[in-house]
Amino acid sequence: MSEKNLLKGNIAIAKAALNCGCSCYFGYPITPQTDIGEYLSLEMQKRNLAYVCAESEIGAINMALGAASSGEKVMTSSSSCAVALMQETLSYASSDELPVVLVNVMRAGPGQGYIFPSQGDYNQATIGGGNGDYKIIVLSPSSVQECIDLTYKSFYLAQKYRNPTILLVDGLLGQMAEPAIINENPYPDVDNSSWRLDGAKNRASRNIHSLEPNQTKLNQHVVKLYQKYQEIEKNEQVWEEYLCDDAEIILTAFGTMARSVKAVCNHFRQLGIKMGVFRPISLYPFPYNRLRELSIKAKCFIDIEMNMGQMLKDVRLGVLSNAHISFIGKPVGDWLKKEEIINAINNIIKEQYASI
Amino acid sequence: MQVYSIPKSIKKDSKFTFCKGCDHGVAIKLIAEIIDELNLKDDTIAVSSSGCSVLLYNFLDVDCLEAPHGRACAVATGIKRAHKARKDDKFVFTYQGDGDFASIGLGESMHSALRGENITAICINNTNYGMTGGQMGPTSTMGQYTTTSPLGRNKEYHGFPIKTAEQIALCDGTQFSARVALYDIKNILRAKKIIKKAFECQKNNKGFSFVEILSSCPTNWKLSPQDSHTKIKDELTKIYPLDIFKDTTND
Amino acid sequence: MIKNFIISGSGGQGILSIGTVLANIFMLSNKFVTYCPCYGAEMRGGSVHCEVNMSDDELLTLQNEKADFVIALNQTAFDKFISKVKEGGTIIVNSSMAKIEKTRNDIKYIFAPFTQEALKLGNIKIANSIALGVLVKLLDNLTMENVKKAYEKILKNKKELIQKNVEAYLLGYNYIQEKEYA
Numbered sequence: 151m152s153e154k155n156l157l158k159g160n161i162a163i164a165k166a167a168l169n170c171g172c173s174c175y176f177g178y179p180i181t182p183q184t185d186i187g188e189y190l191s192l193e194m195q196k197r198n199l200a201y202v203c204a205e206s207e208i209g210a211i212n213m214a215l216g217a218a219s220s221g222e223k224v225m226t227s228s229s230s231c232a233v234a235l236m237q238e239t240l241s242y243a244s245s246d247e248l249p250v251v252l253v254n255v256m257r258a259g260p261g262q263g264y265i266f267p268s269q270g271d272y273n274q275a276t277i278g279g280g281n282g283d284y285k286i287i288v289l290s291p292s293s294v295q296e297c298i299d300l301t302y303k304s305f306y307l308a309q310k311y312r313n314p315t316i317l318l319v320d321g322l323l324g325q326m327a328e329p330a331i332i333n334e335n336p337y338p339d340v341d342n343s344s345w346r347l348d349g350a351k352n353r354a355s356r357n358i359h360s361l362e363p364n365q366t367k368l369n370q371h372v373v374k375l376y377q378k379y380q381e382i383e384k385n386e387q388v389w390e391e392y393l394c395d396d397a398e399i400i401l402t403a404f405g406t407m408a409r410s411v412k413a414v415c416n417h418f419r420q421l422g423i424k425m426g427v428f429r430p431i432s433l434y435p436f437p438y439n440r441l442r443e444l445s446i447k448a449k450c451f452i453d454i455e456m457n458m459g460q461m462l463k464d465v466r467l468g469v470l471s472n473a474h475i476s477f478i479g480k481p482v483g484d485w486l487k488k489e490e491i492i493n494a495i496n497n498i499i500k501e502q503y504a505s506i
Numbered sequence: 507m508q509v510y511s512i513p514k515s516i517k518k519d520s521k522f523t524f525c526k527g528c529d530h531g532v533a534i535k536l537i538a539e540i541i542d543e544l545n546l547k548d549d550t551i552a553v554s555s556s557g558c559s560v561l562l563y564n565f566l567d568v569d570c571l572e573a574p575h576g577r578a579c580a581v582a583t584g585i586k587r588a589h590k591a592r593k594d595d596k597f598v599f600t601y602q603g604d605g606d607f608a609s610i611g612l613g614e615s616m617h618s619a620l621r622g623e624n625i626t627a628i629c630i631n632n633t634n635y636g637m638t639g640g641q642m643g644p645t646s647t648m649g650q651y652t653t654t655s656p657l658g659r660n661k662e663y664h665g666f667p668i669k670t671a672e673q674i675a676l677c678d679g680t681q682f683s684a685r686v687a688l689y690d691i692k693n694i695l696r697a698k699k700i701i702k703k704a705f706e707c708q709k710n711n712k713g714f715s716f717v718e719i720l721s722s723c724p725t726n727w728k729l730s731p732q733d734s735h736t737k738i739k740d741e742l743t744k745i746y747p748l749d750i751f752k753d754t755t756n757d
Numbered sequence: 758m759i760k761n762f763i764i765s766g767s768g769g770q771g772i773l774s775i776g777t778v779l780a781n782i783f784m785l786s787n788k789f790v791t792y793c794p795c796y797g798a799e800m801r802g803g804s805v806h807c808e809v810n811m812s813d814d815e816l817l818t819l820q821n822e823k824a825d826f827v828i829a830l831n832q833t834a835f836d837k838f839i840s841k842v843k844e845g846g847t848i849i850v851n852s853s854m855a856k857i858e859k860t861r862n863d864i865k866y867i868f869a870p871f872t873q874e875a876l877k878l879g880n881i882k883i884a885n886s887i888a889l890g891v892l893v894k895l896l897d898n899l900t901m902e903n904v905k906k907a908y909e910k911i912l913k914n915k916k917e918l919i920q921k922n923v924e925a926y927l928l929g930y931n932y933i934q935e936k937e938y939a
Contacts, residue, residue: 205614208580212584213584219585349551349596359571
């Protein structure tokens, strides 16, 4: 299937999931991600795979938790306010170390909000609303092709680290179509025979649980999880740099927003201003290290998001006091336009960085 | 001559940690015996839940996954379907309390029954939230004193309890639904027969099977083990009759 | 070169279909392209529009304030999107379902009775393809081969409709004379 096709982000994710061996999908409808479940409902039934129209998102994520214990590749998808319902089980899946893949195609909040585009779930995904010390791997695509590539990667990282993984997709991207290729899944399958629950035949019985009444053991468990998170942070930071090498002003943005931001960068480059764009692709682990390196040379950073500044705190943690940091944002609705961003940057340059 | 042995599906050198006179131990032992008798040990994945029933995996020597509170039937659905997708069917059952199955998890429980999910759910009904110290639960009876109904359950103030086995029997996808008790030998033997039937229902790919077990909670009821069992016999079975409410396994 | 398009009308008029055909034509012509459908709250009969963006380079700006070309297949769409046409841009209007009225003098108007023409061809549903033909005539460097391929891709499960739509498309393509448009 190497032909280039006009593909919607949602459908691309569904096709990629099937293509890399996802055998279990559980979901509940919510705009703007419903195409994923609609597409898979037929395709999975045709292949005798597991598909349940769950009674709720709580049902869906818990079915995913159960299915993941079998070692199969498991996915659920939802959107913002309904992903909020899944937070408890994400905390369980983290403690249980079960590789659940969750696709969140974002809509606007808070509460029910509306189906307008927004990037309001950065905090929900990277910090999470579940209890306890846990981390979830979060990947953020900016094109339909990347929806495919990062779906593959989500399944791989989930299995490799036995950790839940979120693919955080802009609603705009889920609904938008552009040419893309369903290429081969480049990642190997991960052997899970040492932990999966498939019946205690010729081996001791296994149990997977988060309850631990023994204080010492619970401490050890969380410390062990954190050692794993350190590994993830060491190995899996992914980002894109655009004209950053000599940049004095670096714009930061994630997901689809980064595309308009690149267009903005081109505009300023043509005016002779040394500008670049830094786009984190892994939101957890956030690429702090590279951002810190860049901050030593650059004079200022401008973070641009379709929310009120959720990634901003991570940009600050990366840049520290090495450079100025400003923010341009808008909570919901039509994507920030190139011209709006240019005007806002001009104002910032005038007010803050007159010396540049 | 050996007259008694511990079931193979009970973990070696495990000791029940339940309160004196609690029926959880009896229920788990019955389940272990049935797993042995049906030769299911190698193919079973149990789902435990929150509350006293979570401890199942400490005693039962089969693969076990703990579900978040109330979600055991959804978790079991995922397990069952995933193994079916890999063409390696497994025996999957949940072990839940009445608060877990019939209160916080009623949606997941009832929809699993409605879908006719081919799993078995065992619900220990002790008419209160035991592990947290005896609060009013969905099955607490009219007039029952609990730490959150200190003046007794009252229909105007607290509303009515749920008759779980009867409700589950109403779902089209349910193939077997029954209530049993464990207050004397005769009933323990009956319970074993009925739980076995529920397990066989799944083994024969019939659909959802459910057994509610009326169970003692001497600590929270503030009664001796003996008086607890007398209470089940004399009071609870009047409110929660012991019966098979639906059985299509021979159809 | 970047060009932005809005195709608008009501549910059932095949707005999203010709949007996808247009996007596929660009894709087959090795352009960068994005396609965004927008529905009203109603599933049928409500207003529908889609945006198609085309570029020779990587497509960076996704939601654009204004479009170079707008197709409006009914009065509501005409009223709603007339202000979205860029200065110097073109609006193509279905005069069977919208009044001929020129309120702006900084844009070009093309009025044609797509619905009536489609009825003449025996199928009201192919009015959309006639409009698409009119639009593509105004664009450079698109080949008939890619147009046909695009229709074949979109209608691969309804092969019987391909020929009728291509016929409608060609009618549209030849509908407007160059000088009339200028």
